Structures are given as structure tokens and as C-alpha cells.
Amino acid sequence: MAPRCGLRFFSAVISLQSSRMDKRVFYLGIDVGGTFTKVALIDRSGRIIAKEKVSSQGFSCKEAFLGSVRKCFADMLLKARVPAPSVRAIGIGLPGPVDPERGLVLSLTNIPGWKNFGLVDFLRRAFSIPVFIENDANAMALAEARKGAARGFSHALCLTLGTGVGGALIMDGRIYRGPMFMGGEVGHIPVVPDGPPCDCGGRGCLEQYAGNRAILAQASRLFGRPVALEDLSKMARKGHGRARKIWQDVGQRIGFAAAGVVNVFNPQVIVIGGGVSSAGSILIGAIRCALRRHAMRQLKGKVRIKRAQLGHDAGVLGAALLAKEKIEVPR
Amino acid sequence: MAPRCGLRFFSAVISLQSSRMDKRVFYLGIDVGGTFTKVALIDRSGRIIAKEKVSSQGFSCKEAFLGSVRKCFADMLLKARVPAPSVRAIGIGLPGPVDPERGLVLSLTNIPGWKNFGLVDFLRRAFSIPVFIENDANAMALAEARKGAARGFSHALCLTLGTGVGGALIMDGRIYRGPMFMGGEVGHIPVVPDGPPCDCGGRGCLEQYAGNRAILAQASRLFGRPVALEDLSKMARKGHGRARKIWQDVGQRIGFAAAGVVNVFNPQVIVIGGGVSSAGSILIGAIRCALRRHAMRQLKGKVRIKRAQLGHDAGVLGAALLAKEKIEVPR
Numbered sequence: 001m002a003p004r005c006g007l008r009f010f011s012a013v014i015s016l017q018s019s020r021m022d023k024r025v026f027y028l029g030i031d032v033g034g035t036f037t038k039v040a041l042i043d044r045s046g047r048i049i050a051k052e053k054v055s056s057q058g059f060s061c062k063e064a065f066l067g068s069v070r071k072c073f074a075d076m077l078l079k080a081r082v083p084a085p086s087v088r089a090i091g092i093g094l095p096g097p098v099d100p101e102r103g104l105v106l107s108l109t110n111i112p113g114w115k116n117f118g119l120v121d122f123l124r125r126a127f128s129i130p131v132f133i134e135n136d137a138n139a140m141a142l143a144e145a146r147k148g149a150a151r152g153f154s155h156a157l158c159l160t161l162g163t164g165v166g167g168a169l170i171m172d173g174r175i176y177r178g179p180m181f182m183g184g185e186v187g188h189i190p191v192v193p194d195g196p197p198c199d200c201g202g203r204g205c206l207e208q209y210a211g212n213r214a215i216l217a218q219a220s221r222l223f224g225r226p227v228a229l230e231d232l233s234k235m236a237r238k239g240h241g242r243a244r245k246i247w248q249d250v251g252q253r254i255g256f257a258a259a260g261v262v263n264v265f266n267p268q269v270i271v272i273g274g275g276v277s278s279a280g281s282i283l284i285g286a287i288r289c290a291l292r293r294h295a296m297r298q299l300k301g302k303v304r305i306k307r308a309q310l311g312h313d314a315g316v317l318g319a320a321l322l323a324k325e326k327i328e329v330p331r
Numbered sequence: 332m333a334p335r336c337g338l339r340f341f342s343a344v345i346s347l348q349s350s351r352m353d354k355r356v357f358y359l360g361i362d363v364g365g366t367f368t369k370v371a372l373i374d375r376s377g378r379i380i381a382k383e384k385v386s387s388q389g390f391s392c393k394e395a396f397l398g399s400v401r402k403c404f405a406d407m408l409l410k411a412r413v414p415a416p417s418v419r420a421i422g423i424g425l426p427g428p429v430d431p432e433r434g435l436v437l438s439l440t441n442i443p444g445w446k447n448f449g450l451v452d453f454l455r456r457a458f459s460i461p462v463f464i465e466n467d468a469n470a471m472a473l474a475e476a477r478k479g480a481a482r483g484f485s486h487a488l489c490l491t492l493g494t495g496v497g498g499a500l501i502m503d504g505r506i507y508r509g510p511m512f513m514g515g516e517v518g519h520i521p522v523v524p525d526g527p528p529c530d531c532g533g534r535g536c537l538e539q540y541a542g543n544r545a546i547l548a549q550a551s552r553l554f555g556r557p558v559a560l561e562d563l564s565k566m567a568r569k570g571h572g573r574a575r576k577i578w579q580d581v582g583q584r585i586g587f588a589a590a591g592v593v594n595v596f597n598p599q600v601i602v603i604g605g606g607v608s609s610a611g612s613i614l615i616g617a618i619r620c621a622l623r624r625h626a627m628r629q630l631k632g633k634v635r636i637k638r639a640q641l642g643h644d645a646g647v648l649g650a651a652l653l654a655k656e657k658i659e660v661p662r
Binding site (some may be wrong): 193 | 428438509510521588626631
């Protein structure tokens with residue numbers, strides 16, 4: 001009950017301060033991950049003014065999830081000295097497809113029991129403010145488009161490399177969701193006709209060659225022993241031939257798939273984020289090389305490849321920015 | 332001078348008929364091809380009421396092009412008994428990238444001398460009505476979206492198989508042009524990493540496996556002699572093993588590339604048009620098979636594959652519809 005008491009106490013205090021504080025407006029972002037869930041408060045300028053991180057363990061129980069969010073929220077309000085009524089909306093990013101119109105989580109691999117869960121209604125009832133939902137790769141792309149590497153570009157392709165290969169498209173400055181809310185799944189562009197089956201239901205997807213598991217398996221084959229990703233990046237940076245080859249192959253696959261997106265959708269910038277991107281210039285160099293090889297003449301010289309700038313905050317910032325834009329832009 | 336005289340005479344006649352005729356509104360479509368140029372008049376419902384076809388020979392000389400269009404226009408006005416002032420705008424489709432905002436033909440492989448040609452200004456000066464320009468694959472897609480196989484779908488991928496593999500995307504009911512006006516170039520999605528160089532500047536593009544030249548070369552290899560495309564289709568329909576294999580391979584490549592587009596853009600329908608599509612069900616079957624293999628679970632059951640319905644009229648109808656929508660929709 002502690003968070004609720006804290007909230008009540010704080011509300012009582014701030015109610016005395018009246019108008020000056022009330023003019024300030026804030027938005028809450030929640031980035032639900034399979035392992036951790038991040039919560040952040042942003043101000044009207046899109047700056048993170050408080051953030052928290054909690055374990056996602058036990059979130060199959062929705063009340064446990066709600067309790068954790070409530071606690072983070074109350075702690076942040078106290079820490080940032082923000083009155084609860086100044087928080088105008090909540091945005092949530094989730095690691096799976098969502099239906100933003102009906103406010104549903106369509107499916108979630110890492111948290112059982114959330115399939116077709118009406119998360120938006122659930123949180124709206126709890127917090128009594130508007131709630132908006134988004135796929136996490138889309139939320140990250142929104143953050144990079146507004147505050148990061150894709151800022152100033154109307155059309156961007158954002159890739160997040162990790163266990164999965166997340167993809168998102170920014171078109172005319174907005175997230176491209178697609179009519180079935182599965183837009184931007186660049187990690188599932190097929191790159192090998194006879195490739196192995198993928199969890200997505202396809203076969204030979206980019207993710208099977210550029211996802212962490214594939215990279216670790218390849219490293220294990222080449223080195224005859226398991227190698228951690230971070231070590232593989234370090235070895236590559238030091239010029240180790242086999243390690244460099246692994247990252248070059250990964251970059252070539254990413255560039256091959258990205259070239260198709262470039263030729264069809266013409267993004268002005270490709271933003272590469274996530275853990276795998278720690279391989280840095282070797283990976284980016286290989287992506288650039290494959291793009292030069294496969295993109296159309298008029299496009300290959302124009303598209304820029306940049307590393308993501310917002311790191312681990314991208315998801316939660318994007319979720320909060322989503323809420324901010326949903327509330328502010330229509331006005 | 333004949334067309335001008337015709338126009339003047341006709342204008343004089345219709346000026347006596349006044350208001351009833353003037354309420355009728357028409358649009359002119361021009362589909363400039365490397366071999367033939369088609370011109371058509373549509374009414375407000377989007378129905379073609381007159382059409383003509385002329386050779387594109389000599390069109391490197393822009394005055395020759397203008398003369399041909401003028402003549403077609405005047406002939407059609409007479410034939411359809413339409414007064415010239417009732418034609419409100421002209422739409423033009425061209426077999427190359429265009430800049431619709433500045434009204435420029437960016438490049439044109441088959442007609443020399445049109446690179447960076449300000450075609451819109453040129454025609455506007457000649458006809459004194461608004462002129463709009465579009466890539467021909469986009470124009471065809473617009474026609475299929477409004478009057479053909481993609482009607483009723485908000486998101487469509489349209490492919491036109493021929494010497495080149497033309498591609499276009501309809502998103503939210505509108506042509507997707509991309510920020511560099513090169514959107515929808517599905518024929519240049521790379522499908523083979525080590526494939527041969529393509530005229531577009533890329534390598535291993537779909538067009539190099541599904542374009543007419545590639546199909547004919549493959550047929551020539553398999554049969555030890557040149558085989559016409561139409562014969563190849565006939566043989567396949569009759570169950571000829573090698574002919575079927577060729578079309579199946581082509582369909583597999585198209586489906587492989589299309590699956591990437593499906594996973595990223597989520598079109599609800601894929602429309603296949605152009606000459607190669609005469610191979611019919613064998614080709615469509617192979618495309619469907621590759622899509623089932625490579626598209627994501629949630630999408631593969633939903634995306635429909637349909638043959639184009641408008642045949643040779645698609646380009647010129649789309650050009651005219653473009654003009655119609657530019658004039659009518661903003662109102």
C-alpha cells in the first residue's frame with residue numbers, strides 16, 4: 001500500500017501549491033521487456049526527468065505488473081516533485097505486436113498470459129488518464145526520430161539488434177504501423193530462400209542470421225567453444241580475423257535486407273541500435289558495403305547509416321513521447 | 332494544323348450548346364511508353380470514353396510528342412463529342428522516375444533527351460490546363476486500386492511483369508512515392524547476394540530473375556533454342572515439365588521478394604499484371620507458395636494474390652485518374 005499512501009500524501013501537499021505547478025505537464029512512459037520493465041517521466045520538451053527499472057518477473061500476473069508500475073510512478077513523482085495530476089497520459093511499449101486502435105496486446109512471447117490482453121483499458125481504469133500502446137521497436141524508432149539519430153529526417157528505417165532483430169519505419173515523420181499492425185518487421189525479411197524455419201512462421205529471415213543466437217552459434221562453430229558477444233566485438237575491434245568475419249557476414253545480411261527496404265521505401269537514414277551494434281564500425285562498414293552493392297544508383301549515395309543515439313532509454317522515451325504526441329499533436 | 336482547326340471548329344459548335352455540356356467534366360490520360368504512347372479521355376466516373384494509341388518513335392523531339400498528343404486529343408474530343416473546355420486536367424504516366432512536385436521527368440531509358448525535362452510546364456503551356464506527372468507503375472497501381480483488382484483494399488503491392496519488373500505500393504489508398512520519388516521499386520529488391528549487376532546500379536535484383544530477358548535466357552538454356560514467352564506460357568499450361576519449372580522458379584523469386592514487402596508493409600493484396608502474368612495459375616501458384624513459406628504467420632493467411640484486371644488500359648487510365656483526383660479530391 002505504500003505507493004498509494006505516498007501518492008495521497010503528495011497529492012495533498014501539491015494541492016496547496018495550486019496553479020504554478022499545475023501548468024507543468026508530464027507524460028509517463030513504460031517499456032515492458034521480457035527481463036526488465038522501465039518506467040520514465042518526461043516533461044513537455046521530451047526530456048526524461050525521472051526513471052526507474054524493475055524486474056518483469058511475475059508480470060504474467062497483471063496485478064503484479066500494475067503494482068510495480070504504481071510504485072515506480074509514485075517514487076518518480078516524489079523524486080521529481082511532480083504532482084500526479086500533471087501527468088497527462090501514459091505510453092507503453094511492448095515486445096510484440098499490438099493493436100493500438102483497440103488497445104490490445106496481440107501476443108507476447110516472453111510474458112505468458114498477455115495474448116489479446118486489453119492493456120489500455122486495464123491501465124486507464126487504474127490511472128484515470130489516457131493510455132496509448134505501441135510495439136517497442138516502433139517506440140524506439142519514434143524516440144530516435146524525435147530526439148536521436150533520425151532527427152530531422154522524414155523517412156527512417158530503424159533496426160534494433162538483439163535476441164530478435166527489431167525493425168520499424170518512420171514515414172513522413174510518423175510510425176508506420178501497417179493495416180495489420182505488423183509494419184516494419186525488417187528482422188523477418190527473408191534473405192535465404194532455403195533458410196531454416198523461423199519462429200515468425202517464415203523461413204530464412206534476417207533474424208536467423210543477425211540475431212544474437214545466430215551470431216553466438218556461428219562464433220561457437222568458428223572458435224570451437226562458446227564466445228560471449230561482448231568478447232566477439234572486442235576481438236573484432238582488435239583485428240581478430242574470425243571475429244571480424246562474423247561481424248562482416250552479419251553486416252552483409254543486414255545490408256542486403258536493408259537494400260530491399262531502401263529500394264522500395266527510400267528512407268533517408270538507417271539507424272542501427274541494440275546490443276549487437278557494439279561491434280561498431282566493422283558492422284556499420286559491412287552494412288554500408290552491402291548497401292552500395294544492392295541499392296539503386298539514385299539512392300545508394302543518399303541514404304545515411306547511423307548508430308542509434310539514445311541507447312537503453314530509447315524504448316521508454318519513445319513510449320512517453322507517443323503519449324505526449326497523442327495528447328498534444330491533435331490540438 | 333488539322334487538329335487545331337478541328338479543335339477551333341468543335342469549340343465553335345459546342346459554344347452554342349452552352350450550360351448542359353459544360354457541366355460535364357473530363358480528364359485526359361497519357362501513358363508514354365518506349366514503343367507506344369496511349370492517350371485516353373475519362374469522364375467523372377472514371378470510365379474511359381475514348382482512347383488512341385500512337386507510336387513513340389521520334390519522341391526524343393518534344394515537339395513531335397506534343398504534335399501527336401494534340402492530334403489524339405482533338406480526334407478523341409470529336410469522336411466523343413466533348414468540348415475542349417470540359418477537359419479539366421491532364422495526367423501523364425512515364426516509364427521512369429519522375430518528380431511530381433517539380434513536374435520533372437528525372438530519367439527515361441527508352442526516350443533519349445528527356446532527362447530532367449520539365450514536362451509538366453511544357454504541356455501546361457500547350458494546353459492551358461493543370462498537368463500532373465507520375466511513374467507508369469504507380470499510375471497502373473492507382474488504376475487497379477480504384478477500378479481493378481486492388482479496389483476496396485487500403486494497402487496494395489502491384490507488380491507489372493515485362494522487360495522490367497515494375498512495382499508500386501498503395502498505402503492508405505494513395506500512391507507511395509517516397510521522399511526521393513523512387514518508392515515501390517520492388518523489381519529491384521535484391522534476391523541473390525552474389526547475383527549479376529543490374530542496370531539500376533544494384534546487384535542480384537528480382538528483375539534479373541523475373542524480367543522477360545531473364546526468362547527468355549533461362550528458356551534458351553533449358554531448351555537449347557530460343558522460345559517465345561507466349562509459347563513458354565502455352566507449354567506450361569499444357570503441362571510441359573521444363574516450361575512449368577521456368578515459371579515456378581520465376582514465381583518463387585517473386586514470392587520471396589514479395590514476402591519481404593509483406594512483412595514490412597503488410598499489404599492486404601498483391602496484384603500481378605503485365606505480359607508475364609499470362610503464365611497464369613502456374614505463376615500465381617508459385618508466388619503463393621513462396622509467400623506461404625516466407626511471410627509471417629499473422630500475415631500469410633491474410634494477404635491475397637490477384638491478377639491485374641485492367642490489362643493494357645491500366646497505365647493510361649491511372650494517368651487520367653491521377654489528374655481527376657488531383658483536381659477533385661482537394662475540393
